[in-house]
Structures are given as structure tokens and as C-alpha cells.
Amino acid sequence: MQAExxxxxxxxxxxxxxxxxxxxxxxxxxxxxxxxxxxxxPSTTLRMxxxxxxxxxxxxxxxxxxxxxxxNNHQRDINGDASTPTLTSDVExxxxxxxxxxxxxLLRMICGLEIPxxxxxxxxxxxxxxAEKYEMPGPASIVRALLRTPVFADEPLRxxxxxxxxxxxxxxxxxxxxxxxxxxxxSSNRTALLRLRTADLLTLFDLHHARREQFxxxxxxxxxxxxxxxxxxxxxxxxxxxxxxxxxxxxxxRWRMLDELERCPSGDSIVTGLEEWPAALxxxxxxxxxxxxxxxxxxxxxxxxxxxxxxxxxxxxxxVPIFDTT
Numbered sequence: 001m002q003a004e005x006x007x008x009x010x011x012x013x014x015x016x017x018x019x020x021x022x023x024x025x026x027x028x029x030x031x032x033x034x035x036x037x038x039x040x041x042p043s044t045t046l047r048m049x050x051x052x053x054x055x056x057x058x059x060x061x062x063x064x065x066x067x068x069x070x071x072n073n074h075q076r077d078i079n080g081d082a083s084t085p086t087l088t089s090d091v092e093x094x095x096x097x098x099x100x101x102x103x104x105x106l107l108r109m110i111c112g113l114e115i116p117x118x119x120x121x122x123x124x125x126x127x128x129x130x131a132e133k134y135e136m137p138g139p140a141s142i143v144r145a146l147l148r149t150p151v152f153a154d155e156p157l158r159x160x161x162x163x164x165x166x167x168x169x170x171x172x173x174x175x176x177x178x179x180x181x182x183x184x185x186x187s188s189n190r191t192a193l194l195r196l197r198t199a200d201l202l203t204l205f206d207l208h209h210a211r212r213e214q215f216x217x218x219x220x221x222x223x224x225x226x227x228x229x230x231x232x233x234x235x236x237x238x239x240x241x242x243x244x245x246x247x248x249x250x251x252x253x254r255w256r257m258l259d260e261l262e263r264c265p266s267g268d269s270i271v272t273g274l275e276e277w278p279a280a281l282x283x284x285x286x287x288x289x290x291x292x293x294x295x296x297x298x299x300x301x302x303x304x305x306x307x308x309x310x311x312x313x314x315x316x317x318x319x320v321p322i323f324d325t326t
Contacts, residue, residue: 020104022113031107032093037100039107049110051135102126109139118143119151121158128162144168156182157192164200176207176318180266184208203318208265211314215261218310219254224303238288240295249283250298256280257307267311274304 019038027040046053096103105127108115118124124143131139146152147159148171156178163171182189184205193201220227225247229235236245256279257270264270274280286297 020100022104023107023111030093031103032095033100033103034095034097035099037103038093039103041107041111045110049136049138053134098126098130102130106130106134106136106139109142110136115142118146121152121155124152125158125162128166132166140166144171147171148174153178155192157189158195160200160204161192161195164197173317176204177316179204180208180211180316181264181268183263185262207315207318211265211267211316212258212261214314215267215310216258218313219257219307223306225250238290238293238295238297241288241290241293243288243290243293245286245288245297249279249286253277253279253283267314270311271304271308274300274307 018036019040023039023041025040027042029041029043029046031039031041033039043053043057047057048054098106101123105116105118105123107113109127118127124146128140128143131137131143144166147162152159156175159171160175160179162168163175184193196204218224230247230251233246236247237243238245256273256277260270260273261267283298284296284300287294288297
């Protein structure tokens with residue numbers, strides 16, 4: 001196991017290497033980011049928090065070039081402040097592939113320093129995957145806790161991808177439920193879906209499809225009108241006076257609900273739509289045409305409740321045997 005090789009020019013300029021101000025304390029290991037920032041970290045901290053570093057420190061180490069080593073003590077400037085260390089042959093620089101921002105967040109976590117604000121996916125994902133790479137369960141658990149906060153709730157597909165990758169069973173189920181408010185076929189979600197492994201992607205599609213299919217079947221059973229009843233216009237009668245009626249409006253509303261469930265499998269928009277869709281308003285407005293009857297063909301209150309009950313009974317989470325690793 002070897003750290004990524006990095007040219008010494010990444011770490012040093014003609015004026016000496018650039019140390020991160022929070023990591024200039026005395027320590028026996030110097031880590032270098034890919035953009036040339038150095039971090040002093042005690043090897044005991046790396047051994048305790050990272051299986052990757054623990055293993056690396058047990059391997060035979062060759063003698064690195066003198067240009068990749070740093071003096072272990074600090075010089076002082078004319079004001080008495082510690083200045084940037086100068087090149088010498090005491091401490092080896094271990095070059096890593098991550099940028100300074102990612103390493104700073106990761107090292108703050110393992111060193112017990114204040115954690116910076118991590119409130120976007122672009123900020124937390126590099127830290128999460130770096131924690132996986134260096135086998136650091138501590139930072140991974142911190143990021144996992146952050147991902148459960150409301151600020152990340154609006155991107156359930158990214159949470160689902162991360163949760164599936166790391167085997168976080170509880171978060172997989174939570175993210176799959178939140179994904180029901182998302183149209184998986186919309187072009188804006190393509191990038192997020194491409195992050196998923198094939199099996200995880202198919203499982204999510206199965207959940208969305210199952211809700212629509214089960215709703216389609218259930219909405220064609222009593223107490224709703226069946227397909228047979230909708231297809232037999234001769235038997236369509238007013239429940240009060242037995243006058244012939246038409247079920248065109250209900251058929252239109254049923255198709256409107258199925259179409260909406262394709263775009264928003266959660267069904268939340270259906271509940272709202274029953275109050276404002278033109279198809280819904282037309283359905284609730286249908287009355288028997290017999291002058292001395294004029295009774296409503298469809299009862300809005302009971303029908304809306306029955307539709308909501310069907311939505312509540314639909315599957316709302318993936319059901320896969322995922323081992324929770326934390």
C-alpha cells in the first residue's frame with residue numbers, strides 16, 4: 001500500500017512549502033494535498049483513526065528523495081511568529097490525491113478540531129469518499145449524521161446513491177421514500193441516477209413502478225368503478241333514480257391520477273389535485289340529468305378519502321437485504 005506519488009514541486013516553492021495554518025504544530029507526519037498544501041499530523045492519530053495509514057506505517061519504507069522531506073522544526077520570522085518550515089531531510093511528505101479543502105475537513109474530524117460548515121453535497125461527498133478510501137469510520141459516521149439533517153433532504157437520489165454504496169440500510173429506506181417525490185424519468189435527474197449501481201437503480205425503479213401499478217389495480221376495484229362497469233354504458237345508472245348516466249368524467253379523472261403518479265409517485269400532488277384539477281372539478285360537478293333528481297353522481301368527500309386510503313397503503317420503501325456497516 002503506497003500513498004499517491006506527488007512531485008515535490010507540488011509542496012514547495014522557492015519560498016518553501018505552504019502549510020495549512022491549523023496544522024503547523026509539531027508532528028512526525030506531513031501530509032500533502034494535490035494542490036500543494038501541507039498538514040502536520042501525529043502518526044498516532046493517523047494510526048488510531050485510519051486502518052489505511054495503520055497498515056501503511058507497518059510496511060517497509062524506502063528512503064525518499066531529499067527534495068520530498070521537510071525540516072521538523074519551525075524557523076521564526078522577525079516578528080517572532082512561526083514561519084513556514086524549510087526543506088531539509090528530517091520528515092517525509094506523504095502526497096495524497098485529495099485537495100486541501102477535503103483534507104482539511106477530514107483531518108479536522110480525526111484531530112478533534114472544529115468541523116467546518118458542510119452543508120452541500122459538493123462539500124460532503126469528497127470527505128465521505130476520502131474517509132472510505134483511508135478507512136476512517138469516524139469521519140464517515142460524522143458525514144452520515146450530517147446527511148440526515150434537513151439541508152440534504154431535497155436531493156434524495158444522491159442520499160440513496162451514497163447509502164447504497166456504503167450499505168446504510170436505514171438511510172437507503174429513508175432516501176427511497178423521499179425519492180417518491182421525484183420523477184426518475186426527468187432529464188434533470190440523469191446525473192444522480194448514473195451514480196447508482198445497476199441493481200440499486202433497478203430496485204428504485206421497481207418501487208416507483210409498483211406504486212403506479214398497484215394504484216391502477218386498486219382504483220379499478222370496489223368501492224370504485226371497475227373496468228367492466230366503465231365499459232358497459234348500458235348499465236350505468238343513477239344510484240337514486242336509476243336514470244342512465246355517463247362515467248366519462250370519472251374515467252378522465254382516473255387517467256389523470258395515473259399520469260400524475262408517473263411523475264410524482266408519492267401521490268401528494270394527487271391529494272392536492274382532487275381539489276383543483278379541472279378533471280376533478282368536472283367529476284364532482286356531475287349530477288343526474290333527471291330534472292326531479294339532480295343528485296351528485298360521485299361523492300367528493302368519500303371518494304377523495306378512498307383515494308387517499310389507497311395511496312397510503314401503497315409500498316413506500318425499497319425492500320432489499322442491505323447490510324448496515326455502521
